[in-house]
Amino acid sequence: MTAATPQATSALPNFYEGIQYFGEALPDFDKYGATAAIDSATGAIASPTDPVAVYQTLLFADALRYLTLQVTGSKASGHPGGFASQAEAYAALVMLGYKNIITEVGHHAPGFYSAMFLDRSLENMSIYTVQELRDRFREKHGLLGHLSGYIPGILAPAGPLGQGQHFAMAAALLHKDKLFPFTLGDGGLGEPYIMSGMAHFHTAYPQTTNFLPVLVWNGYSQEHHSMVSLKTNEEMIAYWQGNGFEEVVLVNAQDFDDKEQPGDYVDSTAFSFEKRLEFTKAVLEGVDKAVRSALAGKLTVFIIKQLKGAGVHARGAKSHNLYPKDTLNAPHIIESLKERSLSVEAWQLVRTNCERAGGGSASKTVVTEFELHLPELGELPLEEHSVGGEPKVSTTAMGNLVAKVGEVDKNFVVTNADGNAASGINNINQALKIIHPTTDELYHQAPNGQVYEPLSEDACAGLAAGLSLMGARSLWCSYESFAINGLPIWQTVTQAMAELRRPTPSTVTLYTAGALEQGRNGWTHQRPEIEAYFAAMMRNGNVFPLFPPDANSIQVCYDWALSTKNKGIVITASKSPLPIRTTFEMTKKGLEYGGIVLQEVAGEKQVVFAIIGDMTLIPVFEAAALLETEGIGVKIVSVINPRRFYRSNDTGWETCSEPDGDFISDEKFAELFAGDALIGVTGGAAGMLEPIMLRSSCRRDTFAWRRGETTSSAGELMAFNGITAEALTKRAIELLH
Numbered sequence: 001m002t003a004a005t006p007q008a009t010s011a012l013p014n015f016y017e018g019i020q021y022f023g024e025a026l027p028d029f030d031k032y033g034a035t036a037a038i039d040s041a042t043g044a045i046a047s048p049t050d051p052v053a054v055y056q057t058l059l060f061a062d063a064l065r066y067l068t069l070q071v072t073g074s075k076a077s078g079h080p081g082g083f084a085s086q087a088e089a090y091a092a093l094v095m096l097g098y099k100n101i102i103t104e105v106g107h108h109a110p111g112f113y114s115a116m117f118l119d120r121s122l123e124n125m126s127i128y129t130v131q132e133l134r135d136r137f138r139e140k141h142g143l144l145g146h147l148s149g150y151i152p153g154i155l156a157p158a159g160p161l162g163q164g165q166h167f168a169m170a171a172a173l174l175h176k177d178k179l180f181p182f183t184l185g186d187g188g189l190g191e192p193y194i195m196s197g198m199a200h201f202h203t204a205y206p207q208t209t210n211f212l213p214v215l216v217w218n219g220y221s222q223e224h225h226s227m228v229s230l231k232t233n234e235e236m237i238a239y240w241q242g243n244g245f246e247e248v249v250l251v252n253a254q255d256f257d258d259k260e261q262p263g264d265y266v267d268s269t270a271f272s273f274e275k276r277l278e279f280t281k282a283v284l285e286g287v288d289k290a291v292r293s294a295l296a297g298k299l300t301v302f303i304i305k306q307l308k309g310a311g312v313h314a315r316g317a318k319s320h321n322l323y324p325k326d327t328l329n330a331p332h333i334i335e336s337l338k339e340r341s342l343s344v345e346a347w348q349l350v351r352t353n354c355e356r357a358g359g360g361s362a363s364k365t366v367v368t369e370f371e372l373h374l375p376e377l378g379e380l381p382l383e384e385h386s387v388g389g390e391p392k393v394s395t396t397a398m399g400n401l402v403a404k405v406g407e408v409d410k411n412f413v414v415t416n417a418d419g420n421a422a423s424g425i426n427n428i429n430q431a432l433k434i435i436h437p438t439t440d441e442l443y444h445q446a447p448n449g450q451v452y453e454p455l456s457e458d459a460c461a462g463l464a465a466g467l468s469l470m471g472a473r474s475l476w477c478s479y480e481s482f483a484i485n486g487l488p489i490w491q492t493v494t495q496a497m498a499e500l501r502r503p504t505p506s507t508v509t510l511y512t513a514g515a516l517e518q519g520r521n522g523w524t525h526q527r528p529e530i531e532a533y534f535a536a537m538m539r540n541g542n543v544f545p546l547f548p549p550d551a552n553s554i555q556v557c558y559d560w561a562l563s564t565k566n567k568g569i570v571i572t573a574s575k576s577p578l579p580i581r582t583t584f585e586m587t588k589k590g591l592e593y594g595g596i597v598l599q600e601v602a603g604e605k606q607v608v609f610a611i612i613g614d615m616t617l618i619p620v621f622e623a624a625a626l627l628e629t630e631g632i633g634v635k636i637v638s639v640i641n642p643r644r645f646y647r648s649n650d651t652g653w654e655t656c657s658e659p660d661g662d663f664i665s666d667e668k669f670a671e672l673f674a675g676d677a678l679i680g681v682t683g684g685a686a687g688m689l690e691p692i693m694l695r696s697s698c699r700r701d702t703f704a705w706r707r708g709e710t711t712s713s714a715g716e717l718m719a720f721n722g723i724t725a726e727a728l729t730k731r732a733i734e735l736l737h
Contacts, residue, residue: 014128015128016129016344018131018132019347026346029345032055033346036352036356037053037056037095043357043359044095044097048092048285054280056353057283060091060094060095061087061090062340063118064087064090065087066340067110067130069313069336069340070134070337071110073328073337074137076322076324076326077138077322078145078322079109079110080313080319081308081317081320081321082107082216082218083107083108084310085310086183086304088284090115090183092284092286093181093214094119094353094357094358095353096287097357097359098291099365100366101180102156102164104158104185105184105216106146106147106157107146109143109145112151115362116151116154118351119153119351119354120351120354120355121361122153122363124363125142149496149499149501153366155366157493161191162458163488164183165182165198165462166197166459166463166465167470168180168182169197169205169466170462173208173413176208176210178210179211180211180212181211181213182214183214185221187222189215189227190221197459198213199244200456203437206437209294212301214303215301217303217304217306218306218308219264219265220265222320222321223317224317229264240303247299248301249286249293251283251302253279253305253307253310256282257275258271259271267311268306308320311340312336367470369502370471370502371471374411374472377409380401380405380555382555382556382559384583385397387552391579391580392551393574393576394553394573394575394578395423395575403427403430409472411467413452413467413472414432414451414476415452415464415476416452416453416476417457417460417478420453420477422479422575425477429443430444432451434446435449435450435453457483459486461487465493466493468493468504468507469507471502471505474507475509475510476507478509478510480511480513480528481528481530482527483509484530484533491533494537494542494543494567497657498657503566505562505565506561506565506569510558510573511530512575514683515684516615516616516717519712520710522708522710526709527708528683530684530685531545532684534688535690538643538651539651540651541654541656541660542658543567544643544660545572545643546572546640547572547642549582549598549613550578550581551578552582553640557571558571564658566657567658572684573614578614581638582598582638590641591641592662593668593672594639594644594672595610596637596638598636599624599634599635600633601633603627604632605677605736606635607627607675608635608672609678609679609728610637610678610679610689611637611638611681611682613682615714619718619723620681622725626726632733633675635675642688645695646663647663648661673692673695676699677700678692679700679701679728679732680702682702682703683705701731703721706720706722
């Protein structure tokens with residue numbers, strides 16, 4: 001065992017700088033480490049049974065453990081334990097030539113960064129040495145604590161549990177000739193969405209099996225035993241089989257233990273070297289079998305059962321993360337690093353294999369390093385209705401455009417958990433068909449449809465957002481009241497899009513059947529507080545909630561959304577027939593300036609109404625008529641794109657990829673909202689009006705959603721929340737005096 005010194009390190013290639021300890025050559029290195037096992041022409045080992053390949057897979061696993069621990073130890077922060085327990089599985093995938101690897105576990109980040117460093121992907125971030133890897137870990141403009149698409153070679157973000165399968169399934173749909181493994185922790189397996197999401201996907205797309213869950217069954221969660229830690233091997237296999245998996249490949253480290261370790265979960269790094277090789281061979285062969293099965297059309301899972309923290313500073317839940325005491329100078333960290341240390345020659349061999357695997361560095365080969373080809377949509381069939389003419393359903397008008405997008409772009413998918421027909425967009429189902437194994441013309445079902453309808457908002461948002469992240473067009477439709485269950489992954493993707501190094505279609509949503517239309521259903525269906533979520537996200541800089549006031553406006557809004565990149569576009573509209581109040585040109589101006597004037601009546605004093613939504617316009621127009629009889633001037637401004645009303649320094653727009661820095665000028669803001677009093681009105685959360693209230697200097701107030709109740713009409717529900725023509729009129733007069 002030798003400790004690296006500045007003199008010794010300086011003579012080595014740059015890549016080694018920062019490695020603190022180098023070990024002696026492992027047994028038989030001269031026999032099995034003379035040449036790299038991965039052929040540069042094929043990008044993979046020749047056979048999983050080849051002793052040279054097995055030996056070098058073990059070296060790779062130890063290199064990953066060493067770097068993971070040293071990188072996290074450099075900041076006494078981060079999560080080494082979970083990744084360490086599956087290092088052999090990750091190493092096996094790469095040695096077999098697969099690099100499109102995703103994870104559901106954000107805590108695996110330091111392991112993934114170590115892998116990206118070894119194959120030189122991080123050189124795109126000017127990280128050339130281990131020292132630079134250490135310096136940039138968990139630092140601004142560096143390697144953030146959990147995964148992001150900002151990092152070269154990393155396909156998808158990972159933070160909240162229960163999301164990784166959506167990215168893998170979306171990628172598998174778009175790239176049917178490639179494999180997309182994703183690591184899944186047994187702690188995260190407690191998330192209900194994971195299994196149900198994969199089950200529905202497999203029912204909808206039975207031929208798309210080129211995604212491979214890799215279950216890291218290590219017995220522990222973040223701070224305690226995992227909830228599946230007491231399952232037997234047979235029970236775990238049955239669990240996956242019961243959820244539709246035809247092939248379950250399980251490799252249990254305990255089967256190779258020659259050190260009589262207690263418990264059902266053991267550490268393979270404690271085995272004799274001979275047994276370590278046997279275990280590594282079993283993992284390599286098992287992964288190869290699982291890969292072949294998945295690519296051959298079987299829904300497959302690979303399970304590696306090994307104690308959490310195998311080969312790092314602690315075992316069990318105690319290995320999950322480092323604390324301030326866990327520095328590189330701490331004796332237990334030093335000892336662990338020395339145990340995993342490799343010789344200089346072994347490090348070089350590992351790097352050579354990583355460089356060659358999969359045809360080159362992940363930063364140059366994985367699917368998300370390239371823009372996905374998209375067919376040109378051409379001009380959409382927008383239909384402009386006459387202002388003041390027959391009332392129209394906004395969602396139906398948008399549905400006609402959505403149908404056209406799907407007809408042109410066969411990768412385009414619409415997702416909806418609560419039914420398009422119930423949202424006034426059955427025309428989407430009629431044109432694109434609900435994906436279902438049962439063909440039924442009455443319900444517009446067909447196996448090859450483009451409408452994905454699981455009864456899970458997480459599955460809806462997950463596939464739609466995942467497709468957008470991977471470069472395709474999609475649309476997530478939801479009842480406003482239930483969408484909250486899908487927002488965590490939508491937020492993850494939208495945040496990731498702000499960091500991506502490539503353009504990708506914005507993730508677009510349509511929220512219908514708002515609270516005001518759900519009177520009879522009561523408060524269980526009345527949750528417009530969701531708008532507060534988007535109001536907060538507007539400050540990211542790449543989130544644009546849109547509120548078209550009618551069927552003309554929604555068409556222009558969707559057409560604009562399709563033209564944008566790397567953004568989160570939220571369209572909220574009613575499914576009820578409502579008056580046509582705008583022309584196409586008016587909405588184009590509204591998207592550019594934030595809002596448009598729908599009515600202006602002069603008076604001695606003027607009240608300005610800033611209105612978010614479509615149904616909320618009804619009591620406002622009634623109030624305007626009452627105020628006019630009092631000789632009070634009224635201006636009604638429909639707020640279509642509220643993000644434009646922020647000041648440029650209110651959001652993080654300049655930090656976003658594909659930045660949009662367009663904000664309304666003070667002069668234009670005054671042109672819209674200057675008056676003697678300002679009243680903001682929304683059927684949702686008052687926070688959505690913040691951009692306007694921040695900039696207005698006149699006397700002002702807001703009318704907004706309070707809570708739900710069972711009512712017979714939208715008007716009665718608005719009245720319950722204090723939004724009536726009488727209340728608006730009364731408050732306007734008070735503000736003027």
